Amino acid sequence: MDQKKPGGRTLAGDAYEAIRQSIRTGAVKPGDRLRFTDLQALCGMSVTPVREALARLTAEGFTVLDDHRGYSVAVLSLEELRNITAARQLCEGEALRLSVTKGDGDWEAGLIAAHHLMARIPQARDDIPSAMREDWEARHATFHAALIAACGSPILLEICEKLFSRADRYRRMSVSLSGGTRDVTGEHRRLMELALARDAEEAAAALREHYGRTAAALEGFLKA
Amino acid sequence: MDQKKPGGRTLAGDAYEAIRQSIRTGAVKPGDRLRFTDLQALCGMSVTPVREALARLTAEGFTVLDDHRGYSVAVLSLEELRNITAARQLCEGEALRLSVTKGDGDWEAGLIAAHHLMARIPQARDDIPSAMREDWEARHATFHAALIAACGSPILLEICEKLFSRADRYRRMSVSLSGGTRDVTGEHRRLMELALARDAEEAAAALREHYGRTAAALEGFLKA
DNA sequence: GAGTCAATGATTTTCGAAAATCCATGTGAT
DNA sequence: ATCACATGGATTTTCGAAAATCATTGACTC
Numbered sequence: 042m043d044q045k046k047p048g049g050r051t052l053a054g055d056a057y058e059a060i061r062q063s064i065r066t067g068a069v070k071p072g073d074r075l076r077f078t079d080l081q082a083l084c085g086m087s088v089t090p091v092r093e094a095l096a097r098l099t100a101e102g103f104t105v106l107d108d109h110r111g112y113s114v115a116v117l118s119l120e121e122l123r124n125i126t127a128a129r130q131l132c133e134g135e136a137l138r139l140s141v142t143k144g145d146g147d148w149e150a151g152l153i154a155a156h157h158l159m160a161r162i163p164q165a166r167d168d169i170p171s172a173m174r175e176d177w178e179a180r181h182a183t184f185h186a187a188l189i190a191a192c193g194s195p196i197l198l199e200i201c202e203k204l205f206s207r208a209d210r211y212r213r214m215s216v217s218l219s220g221g222t223r224d225v226t227g228e229h230r231r232l233m234e235l236a237l238a239r240d241a242e243e244a245a246a247a248l249r250e251h252y253g254r255t256a257a258a259l260e261g262f263l264k265a
Numbered sequence: 266m267d268q269k270k271p272g273g274r275t276l277a278g279d280a281y282e283a284i285r286q287s288i289r290t291g292a293v294k295p296g297d298r299l300r301f302t303d304l305q306a307l308c309g310m311s312v313t314p315v316r317e318a319l320a321r322l323t324a325e326g327f328t329v330l331d332d333h334r335g336y337s338v339a340v341l342s343l344e345e346l347r348n349i350t351a352a353r354q355l356c357e358g359e360a361l362r363l364s365v366t367k368g369d370g371d372w373e374a375g376l377i378a379a380h381h382l383m384a385r386i387p388q389a390r391d392d393i394p395s396a397m398r399e400d401w402e403a404r405h406a407t408f409h410a411a412l413i414a415a416c417g418s419p420i421l422l423e424i425c426e427k428l429f430s431r432a433d434r435y436r437r438m439s440v441s442l443s444g445g446t447r448d449v450t451g452e453h454r455r456l457m458e459l460a461l462a463r464d465a466e467e468a469a470a471a472l473r474e475h476y477g478r479t480a481a482a483l484e485g486f487l488k489a
Numbered sequence: 490g491a492g493t494c495a496a497t498g499a500t501t502t503t504c505g506a507a508a509a510t511c512c513a514t515g516t517g518a519t
Numbered sequence: 520a521t522c523a524c525a526t527g528g529a530t531t532t533t534c535g536a537a538a539a540t541c542a543t544t545g546a547c548t549c
Contacts, residue, residue, distance in 0.1 A: 087504045100324030124420040196348040311534045
């Protein structure tokens with residue numbers, strides 16, 4: 042899914058990152074049209090790389106294409122959140138079960154390291170407590186990837202990764218809403234402990250519940 | 266996943282279909298480089314739509330991109346086959362369970378219709394018995410889509426659809442190898458009957474076995 | 490002979506403008 | 520007033536060539 046280095050070896054890769062970031066941070070909102078003129082100005086390049094970036098983003102579900110009518114930011118909905126959550130519970134649950142069963146010492150080390158890095162910094166920003174820290178979000182993604190890293194199926198990992206990033210925008214909303222009413226740190230630690238204890242079934246169950254909570258926190262808000 | 270009509274409203278869409286077909290039929294083989302010069306000649310258009318087509322194909326796993334070194338056809342391997350099979354058993358199995366549970370009368374009708382259309386024509390070609398008929402393959406895909414159509418989750422459907430088309434090249438190999446040693450028609454009928462009988466668990470199990478057989482038929486060949 | 494480095498050729502990647510398409514507005518007829 | 524149809528502007532889509540990059544070859548040193 043990611044053949045481009047973060048450094049950005051091609052302009053198309055840079056455009057991908059720039060537009061992705063604009064969607065992440067909310068600079069462009071769900072449903073907004075993405076005009077090539079604007080994006081070219083934003084990214085400082087011609088239309089070709091922008092077009093390729095949008096093709097990738099569309100494949101991952103962040104944008105949608107209407108032939109001859111252009112691209113726009115994919116909308117958020119309660120129904121999609123439920124779908125994504127169910128799919129993640131199914132796929133990541135199974136991936137975690139496999140990973141816990143098959144994981145070796147390197148996997149354990151990577152998991153512990155990832156958890157340590159994530160637990161070391163706060164989740165919310167100092168200046169805007171309702172906003173998620175960018176670096177925490179990155180380490181959070183790394184932690185969840187480390188959990189299932191040893192599942193042995195690149196394709197399952199790819200599916201999980203896509204679902205994870207697709208849930209990203211919902212996760213941000215969740216943090217800005219349920220301010221502290223939830224012990225996310227504790228849930229993460231418990232996940233790690235169950236995984237290291239090689240309790241595959243319990244770990245998978247805990248992961249499913251973990252995602253269920255995030256979805257539940259948004260149910261009321263998205264209904265309105 | 267498919268925002269383009271088969272008719273082809275944009276050249277990029279036409280290029281996508283043309284290259285996809287070349288990969289399907291084996292006109293270009295796994296590992297082959299896909300030079301823009303050649304593809305432009307094949308599709309009869311400029312580089313821009315070809316590039317967009319390759320971006321889509323890469324997102325679906327048919328081609329791979331090496332920065333500044335171009336695109337090439339994704340290789341086939343026993344390991345990938347196993348991964349795809351496992352992922353399909355997980356995702357499509359669950360989708361079928363949901364679909365059988367939730368499906369209404371329209372779903373039943375669609376399933377029966379799809380099965381009838383598929384059963385009406387032979388699987389192999391008259392001239393080249395080892396090759397799969399294009400129209401059968403299309404109806405086969407429609408049948409499997411009809412099975413899970415009522416699962417209620419567009420995202421799960423999208424995942425299944427991608428996995429199905431990603432298994433396409435392996436399926437073709439399977440037909441050219443195991444000539445008639447397998448009652449594929451019977452397996453499909455049984456799947457339909459279990460689904461219509463609302464036996465969700467048995468139907469899901471039959472589907473998993475159905476995919477397992479296809480994979481098993483190729484195990485020996487791909488090992489060599 | 491092995492290894493480094495520059496030059497060449499092939500190929501990808503990007504550009505800026507032209508062509509095609511869509512959307513909205515306005516005109517005229519029923 | 521309503522509808523059909525043409526016109527203009529905005530936007531996407533495509534083109535063909537220029538720029539950037541990579542792989543290969545050959546000369547040159549150690």
